[in-house]
Amino acid sequence: MSKEGKRVQGLSLRTRIMIFFIITIVTSFIGIFIISGQIIRRVSQSRIENAYENSLSTLIAAIENIIDNMELLSQQVGFGMNIAEDITEFNSPQVDSYEKVQINQRILDRLRQLTFANVNIGLVFFEYGDEMAVSNFNINKRLDTKEEDYLFRANELWFYGPQKSLASYNGGQVLCLMREIGRLSPESENIYFGIETNYDTLENLLKIDKAGVKGLIFVNDEGNICYTDVPDLCSKGDSFADYSNDEKMVGGYRYFEKQSKLGFSIVEVVDMKLEKSMYIQDFYPIFGSLLIFVVIVALLFVLVWRNIYAPLKLFDRELDKLLEKSNPDKEEIILTGMLEYDHLLNRIDEMRQQIQAMLQEIVQRGEEKRRLEIEKLRYQINPHFLMNTLNTMHWMAVMNKQPEIDKTIQALNRLLFYNLDKDGYHTDIERELSAMGEYMLLQKVRLLDFSYEIRREPENAEFNYVIPKFILQPIIENSLIHGYRDNMNIELVVQDKNEHVEILIIDDGQGIKKEQLERIREYMEDRSGDDGRRNAHTIGIGLEYVIQSLERFYKKSRKNWGFLIENRDEGGTLVKIVVPKLHEEKENVESADC
Incomplete structure (x- = not known):
């Protein structure tokens, strides 16, 4: 184990709770901070956008109303008051000065x-x-009707501006x-x-008093700039599309655009520092709430600390007292007053008593093991004596020229050696076949x-291939004992x-009874029982040994096997x-011993 792993395992409960508390606070704080920031940013951004959109809508509605009034007035003048005849007469060379004064006054x-x-x-x-005919105020200059100056046009009506007024009394934007009314005669x-x-009409509307x-x-109906009060960002007469982009930014500033139903658009250029300031201003209450949240969680942590860690210290002290006593069986359990901890103390006391009982059992088993080892040594002596005796009988049969007796003694000797082999409970198929030859x-x-x-x-x-030892002899023995008949093969x-x-x-013997076959079938179907311990001996000791040996051997090696009798x-x-192909040198057969 690495040093780091030891260090993590050595952390105290107090340190772990503190780390968990810090991680919880930091994670929650960061998560709430990020989520709240995103929500506030979207709300602030939406509020600012709505404010600018509303202001543009109000501005366009006011300008459209002014344009409607101007268009109505132009219709009244052009079609309802016959002023065109007066203008033509006013400019006629046949009219003397006095009449011109009268006509001008009438107009x-x-x-x-x-x-x-x-x-x-x-x-x-x-x-x-090309001459100025009549005006209600003094005029400094004629209107410069450049293509780039118009706002929009509707049939014979051309709207210009915002631009400086032609009147001498007014220097503002209008x-x-x-x-064009037309001419009344070919000569005129x-x-x-x-x-x-x-x-002051347009000046009041264009006055920027919004933070x-x-x-x-102003962008005309062809997309060209006809008015701008930010010449450092864009120039009059240029296409507005050359300055804008998909992010609605122009010259490092954000803009909001609103199009009129008459075709022109008004663009409001804003500094997004206001958005940042509003975002920070809106975030202050959230930050305060976060601090309150941290304080509440800290109080909860203290409460949890007192209800978990403090009783554990008392629990540890009581354990020390129990461990220090020379005879803890006679000591009473000191309870904490809390049901959960008292339950743990009682369980610890029960576990201590069980451990003492287990220690006594281990001692008894140790003594029993030593006794069995002595008996094992004694039992190992007896087979050696028996095999040595059989070997002596083998040579006596050879010396007395008794080949049948010699053959039988050697077969018995080899079979005993195979069955008493100390190499384990597994063998291979070849050795098992050889042993069965000796047995038959x-x-x-x-x-x-x-015959066989x-x-x-x-x-x-x-x-x-490795298989459990001694699994064929019980089956052959059952055939000879329970199914035997004369001349059997x-x-x-x-x-x-x-x-x-x-x-x-x-075999071609008497077969097996249907009742016994049914018991074997039920035994095989009940293989999910407790470690193979089903209705013991209902199918016979020999078959039970074979089936359980196969089951335990291949269960531990995780291989499939099969057994069928009919x-x-x-x-x-x-x-x-049916057994899988297991090789002793490649498979962990020792772990699969029965």
Whole structure:
């Protein structure tokens, strides 16, 4: 074990609880911090976006209302008041100066009637050809109708701006409408009608008094910039698409765009430092809640500490007292007053008594083991004496020229040596077959009228596969004792089946009773019993030994095996044993000993 593993195992409960508490607090704090931060950021971002979207919607609605009023006024002037005739007459060379003054005054009176009730209308003027004809205020210059300056157009109406007013009294930004009225005769010039918003109408709308707003950009219906109060970010006349991107950023600032139903758009450029400040401001309450959470968890930790660790210290002291006593059996258990800990103390006392009983049992078993070892040595002496005696009888038979007796004695000697072999409880198939040959030879001496045959398939195969020892003799013995008849024949066949080996014991004796076959079948089906201990001896000691030996041997080596016994149709019994191919040098057969 590594030093690090020893160090982790050596941590005290107090340290483990402290580490668990710190990890829980830090993990919870970080998790809540991240989740809360994401939620607050999204809420703040959504709130800011909604605020800017609403302000743009309000601005566009106000400008659309002003444009509607200007368009209505242009319709009234163009179609309802016959001002075009007055303008044409005013510019006619046949009209003298006095009449021109009268006509000009009449035109101005009509204009005042139209604009008196509309506070959003400021300058109203007429152009006759390239000349300024009439205006309700003094004009410094003519309107410069560049293509890049227009906001949008609707049929014969052109809207310009925001731009500086043409009126001398107004230096602010206005919206301007230009409309061509036309010419009344081929000899006359085209008449143009223009309207500007009042001096403070658009200024009030464009006034930036909202935190974080850097400026406004007006984009006409062709996507070109017609007005900007952030010239350091974009230039008038350029396409706005050249400055913007998919992240809605322009020049390092974020923008919000709202399109009017008339085709133009208004862009509000904002500094996202406001978003960060609002995010931090909104996060303060969450941070305070997190601190409160940490304090509550710390209090819970102290409470848990007092209810778990403190009683454990008392528990440890009581254990020390019990261990220090010379005769703990006579000591009373000191309880803690808590049901769970008192239960543990009682269980410890029971375990201590069980340990003492186990120690006494170990001592008794040690004495019994020594006694059995002595008996084992004695039992090992007797077989040696028996085998030496048989060896002496073998030479006596040779000297007296008794080959049958000699053959029988040698068979018995080899069989005893095989059965008393101390190499373990396992053997291989070849040795088991050889031992069965000796056994049937001995049985043939006793029962002269039966024959036997041991056959390998294929004939030259060697079956050096590990199996439990002494599993064939009980089956052959049952055939000779319970199924014997005169001139009986027994075949012992071993077949190689690629992945496994099949061992067949076939006889043509009396067979086995149906009741016994049924008991064997039930015994095999009940193999899930307690370690193979089913209804003992219901099938006979020999078969029970064979089945349990196979089961325990291959269960520990995790290999499949099979056992089948049935009556043959032509008479006699068939026993089939299926075993896997295990090699002693490759498989852990020692661990599979029965």
